[in-house]
Amino acid sequence: MEENIIKPKYDGKPLEHDFDGIKELNNPIPPWLVYIWYISVIFSVIYFVYYHIYELGDLQDAEYERQMAQANANVEKHKVESGQAALVLLTSxxxxxxxxxxxxxxxxxxxxxxxxxxxxxxxxxxxxxxxxxxxxxxxxxxxxxxxxxxxxxxxxxxxxxxxxxxxxxxxxxxxxxxxxxxxxxxxxxxxx
Ligand code: HEC
Missing domain, CATH: 1.10.760.10 (Cytochrome c-like domain)
Incomplete structure (x- = not known):
């Protein structure tokens, strides 16, 4: 049991440095995690260029405004279609x-x-x-x-x-x- 704690299960060699007899083992993170990291770096560059440099897409605020305008238009349209808006000539x-x-x-x-x-x-x-x-x-x-x-x-x-x-x-x-x-x-x- 004690053997297990001291001896690593993998055959990685200790790294060169040594501090008061404490050694560090080379224990790389798994490749799938590294790939996710690479992908998120690439994604962030594309995102930045798309939204902040060329400003091709709507940011949150603009998207919110657009959706609200659309929703309001739908409400107005619905009112007219359902005959809720009374279309009367105003004379005052x-x-x-x-x-x-x-x-x-x-x-x-x-x-x-x-x-x-x-x-x-x-x-x-x-x-x-x-x-x-x-x-x-x-x-x-x-x-x-x-x-x-x-x-x-x-x-x-x-x-x-x-x-x-x-x-x-x-x-x-x-x-x-x-x-x-x-x-x-x-x-x-x-x-x-
Ligand atoms: C960008 C130019 C433009 C703007 C702005 C505009 N109109 Fe027009 N409007 C036109 C054109 C062009 C026509 C003719 C449509 C057709 O030939 O069917 C027209 C047609 C109309 C008609 C029908 C006329 C008919 O002979 O039946 C009315 C009423 C009208 N507009 C009112 C308005 C009002 C009120 C506004 C502002 C709230 C407005 N328009 C803004 C260009 C415009």
Missing amino acids: SEDLAAGEVIYKEKLCATCHGQLGEGNVIGPNLTDKYWIHGNTIEDLYNVIFNGVPTKGMTPYKGQLSDEKILQVSSYVLKKLQGSNPPNAKEAQGELMN
Whole structure:
């Protein structure tokens, strides 16, 4: 029994150094552990280059933001699909003023003109001709989903239902029927 404690089970030779008669035996760690270590070193280099040098992937915060935006968009979509959002034309002056602010802040004006007159990018929103219709539902849908193939930005995830209704109401109540200078030629069909 005592023999066993003193004599090593492997035939490794003692290392050269010696301290007060205490010798160290060469006892290498198993190869599989060494390989795991090599792999983690290689992995960390790839990780560092990918995320921190070329910044190709989203770090935690950005990924969190992205997933939350996606989740919010899904909530909005679900509300509309399940008919929970009441799509009503808003008429109070507060809502219409809020709609005007959104129209200017959310770059609607860049593509549709400051006064809704239209420009080379977006159609005129002041005439009675509409490509997608002029009910509150029509406007809600076109602003919520956008028309990506035609260059109209989707605002789901960016604007709440209420804000989409405010800006839609602003377009229908304030811009439609106004007569701005430099109005773009009519597109779509004549609506009531
Ligand atoms: C990047 C440019 C761009 C931005 C930003 C943009 N639009 Fe548009 N919008 C378009 C284009 C282009 C169309 C025409 C789509 C088509 O031809 O189907 C359009 C169509 C529309 C329509 C339907 C018009 C019709 O005749 O049926 C409405 C309403 C509208 N946009 C409102 C808005 C509002 C409100 C905003 C801001 C919240 C906005 N748009 C922001 C480019 C834009």
